Amino acid sequence: MKAADLVWARGVGATSLDDIRAGSATSKSQLFHYFPGGKSELISAIVTYQGERVLDAQRPYLDALDTWDGWEGWRHAVLAHYGSQVHWGCPISALARELIGLDEERAKESKMYMDRWRGYLYDGLLRMREAGTLKPFASPESLSLSTFASLHGGLLLTQTMQSIRPLESALDGALELLHTAAATQ
Amino acid sequence: MKAADLVWARGVGATSLDDIRAGSATSKSQLFHYFPGGKSELISAIVTYQGERVLDAQRPYLDALDTWDGWEGWRHAVLAHYGSQVHWGCPISALARELIGLDEERAKESKMYMDRWRGYLYDGLLRMREAGTLKPFASPESLSLSTFASLHGGLLLTQTMQSIRPLESALDGALELLHTAAATQ
């Protein structure tokens, strides 16, 4: 999906259908043949594509966030994935942000990916607490929010600073914070 | 600055000069009279306005981030400021993000505000380490990055979740993390 990368690099509003047509070596009629709903439907497909891609890159760790090894693996997968991309930042949060107040329907779709994503962190933390790995009064809700915030803040800074460093620091800090909620044994 | 809020709500690309004209009850010629450089110059003014506004909202704590009380006050000021705004999220990071690859010159301006902002955190942490409040091997660089990432991630989630909760959790987590770097006395 070359279109997805174009939109990632330049944003939804700044990417015209002509840009996409030129980048994909097809014609306008082709574009509307495959996406009868026009740009909105194209964006929808891009949201799905990027959402799945981002989640896939974190597998199988997303389902293993109930052990410290799982979290370590996840951290490594995230850094490897975003470090290997051509563009900085996270396409999903960028789409979610831009689509708010531009295309409410597509914004919902990208928000859904954000929710699913955080859901994996939440589920892992919940299982950790139930297993006694975390303190009984640790809040999976709060911890998942702060961890998810660190992740996306790190990704955002990645973009403004053009470096992977902030993401590393953010994830290191987030994991260290999780450890402070570990049950003392 | 009504224009600043319009751009905050809808983004640079999705806000036309006509929208701004309508919102400010003036005419096109007025707009170009005050901003001969056109939209780019208008955006530049908005960046400056929002940048100063955001930093002002955190004063006087920005210069007091070398004590735990200072950090508490800062956390409170940030929550109060963003909780009282009409729109969610942070205008500066939103501008910085959108302007990358749209107007390189203005992107630099907004990135500058991000850098200045983080600089305050860094300076405070550096003074804390020098004063022995932090462990000698604590890294102001890393800590400022992770704290700043938490802040901006929290603000981003504020926007996708339409709630102040993620920002609260993010800041709480960030401050708790700072405390783990405190010198044990």
Next chain:
DNA sequence: AAACTAATGGACTGTATGGTCCAGACCTCG
């Protein structure tokens, strides 16, 4: 090969946008 259908290119249209320009209102000063 003829007849028919589906895919394809790209010219075309209506609209919105950033930006220009000029006619007239409104001051200022002699």
Next chain:
DNA sequence: CGAGGTCTGGACCATACAGTCCATTAGTTT
């Protein structure tokens, strides 16, 4: 009062965009 200059409204222009349409090609069936 009136000449000179400045400010202001909004009509206007060129361009870029999303989306439509039709003539032609390519493929399939008989």
